[in-house]
Amino acid sequence: MKKTHTFQIPVMGIGFTIDTPLKVAPFGISSVISLGDDLLVDRMRKFYCDKFNIPFIEIAKDDLDKRARRITLYLNLMNRMVKNKFQDLKNTSFEKGSEITKYFEMLPDFSELKKEYKKMMAENDTSVIEKIQQRLKEKMEQGSIDVNIMTKLDRANYLKGEQLPQDMNDAHAALRGFANSDLESGVILSAGLSPRLYSYVANFDVFFPDENEEIKKRIILKVSDYRSALVQGKFLAKKGIWVSEYRIESGLNCGGHAFATDGYLMGPILEEFKQKKQELIEQVHDVLNEALEGMGRKSLSKPLDLWVTAQGGVGTANEHNLFLNNYEMDIVGWGTPFLLVPEAINIDSSSFKILSEAGVNDLYLSDISPIGVPFNSIRGNTKDVEKDENIAEGKPGSSCPSQFLKIYNTEFTDKPICLASKQYQKLKIAELDAMNLEEKAYKKAYDKITVKSCICSGLVMTAYSENDLLKRSDGKGISLCPGPNMAYFSKKSTLHEMVDHIYGKGNVLNDTYRPHMFIKELGMYIDYLNNEIEESVETLNAKKVKYFAGFKANLNSGIEYYENLLTEMKDESEVIKTKFKEELEVFKNIVSSINLPTLEGSLA
Known part of the structure; x- marks a missing residue:
C-alpha cells in the first residue's frame, strides 16, 4: 500500500463525494465513493459518458442484478477517467500553473518526492533537470478510488411479491458490484459487524491474497475502538480475509451518522491502537493463516x-501531526472542511451558504435519520x-422515492417500511391519536414520529443539482x-488552499x-450522556443504570489520560x-457533578 499524501477524504453523504476521485485522485489524493444509491451512480455514469463521448451501456430495469451491474460499470468508468486524467496531468510540462506543478506543489514538504522536486527546481543544468523530471514522473502515484458500504443498509429486494435471495440484498449487491x-x-x-455480509466477502477471490501475497481489493473497516477492530478482524480472518486498514472515527465529532461509544474518548482509543497494533497484527495473522490452510489456500510467510x-474533528495542521506522530496513524481523514471546497466535491450555492454561515449552535446531533442512529x-x-x-x-412524511431505508420496521406491515415515509407516519400518528394523551405528551410523541427525514433523497441532491441532472420527481x-x-470554516477554498x-x-x-x-469531543460526550439520562427517566432499568455508570467512568478515565497528554503536544x-x-x-x-440515576428513583 502506497501513500502520496498523509490525508484522505472520507465518504460524505451520498452525492457529495460521488465523483470526488475524478477531481482529486490525479493529484495523489485518496477519496471515497458511497455505493448507497445505484440510481445516482447510473445517472452519474450517463452524465460522464455523454460528457466524454463514451458509449453508454443501458442496464434493463428488469435485470435482477441491475444494482451490482450499475455499480460495476460506474466504478470501471471512474477508474478509466481517473487514469486518463492522471496520464494527461503527467504529460503537462513543469511550468508555473500547470497541473503537474500543482501535483508537486501540494505534496507535504517532508515527502521524498517533494524534496526531489525542490532539488529539480533549484537546478540550472537543463540535462540534469530533464533527468530529474523523468524520475519524478516515474514515481508519481494517483490517489486510491475507495468505496463505502454501510453494513446496516442491506435492504431485501422482491420480485412479484417474492423475496429474492440474500445475495440480492442492497449491501450484498454493492459489494458484488465493487468486486x-x-x-x-x-x-x-x-456501521458495524454484519455476519452475513462479512461472510459474503469470501465469495470473491479478489479479496484473498494472491500467489505474491498481495491483495487486489482491500477490506477497510470503520471502527470505534480497539476491541471492535479485534473482534471484526478475527471474524473476517476466519473466512480467509485480511483487513488492510482499520479506520477509527470519533463516535460523535464527525459528519453524518454518529455511532457513539460508551464514553470512550478518541485520545485513549488511539493510544490503545498504538500500543496494541503489533498484537492486533499477530493475532489476526495467526487466525488468517489457519483459515487459509483449512481452505486449501497458500498460507502467508509473514x-x-x-x-x-x-x-473525526481534525481541523489544524498540529492536530493532523498529533495523529501522525504521537499516535503513529498512517493517514488522517479530513471530511467536513472539504464541504467548502467545490473543486473537490458536489455542493450547490444555497447549501454552500448555509454551511459557510453556520455557527456552533447551528450544528447539532439530530434524530432525523430513519435508521435510528444519531445524525450530525x-x-x-x-x-x-x-x-x-x-x-x-398537515402532510407529514415523505413519498419515499428512493426506498433504500425500507429495512427494519414491520410494526404495521409485512414488508419493512421507512420511518420517514408517509405510509409509516400516517399509521403511527393514527395509533398515537387513539391513545388520547394530554397535549404536552402528545406533542412530544408526535414530534418524535415526524422528525424523521428522507435523507435517501436529501443526501444525493447536490450531485443532481450541480450536474444539471435534476428531474421534477427528485x-x-x-x-x-x-x-x-x-x-470553524467559512471561506470557499481551492483544493490547493485546503x-x-x-x-x-x-x-x-x-x-x-x-x-x-x-x-470538543469530550464536551459532546458530556452532552450526550446528560441527554441519555434525561431521556431514560421513564424507562430506567438495571442495564441502563450500569451503562450510565460505565459511561461516566470512561469519561473520567479519558480526562485523566488527557491530563497526561499535554507533554506530548509538542x-x-x-x-x-x-x-x-x-x-x-x-x-x-x-x-464529577453528573448525578447518575438509580432504580430507587434517586440520583447518585
Missing part, C-alpha cells in the same frame, strides 16, 4: 500490510425546511450532514474560537496548551 469492477482499491465497511487511520446535521438545511412545511400543512430539498467542525491548510502552509479557519478536537503553542488544560478542568468538574 466485479476493475478497481484495485479498498471497500470501507461501516503478516500482510496493515494501516491504522483516524478521522445543520439547522436550516432545505430538506428539513421542506419537511417542516409539510408538517405545518424534489428540491437537500440534506446536509457536516460535523461540528463546520463552525491542502496547504492541512500541512500547515496556510490557514483557512475563521475567527470563531475553536477548542482542541479532543476537548507542536501546540503554550496558549493552546493552557486553554486545553483550563477547559479540561472545567469538563472534569462537570463530569
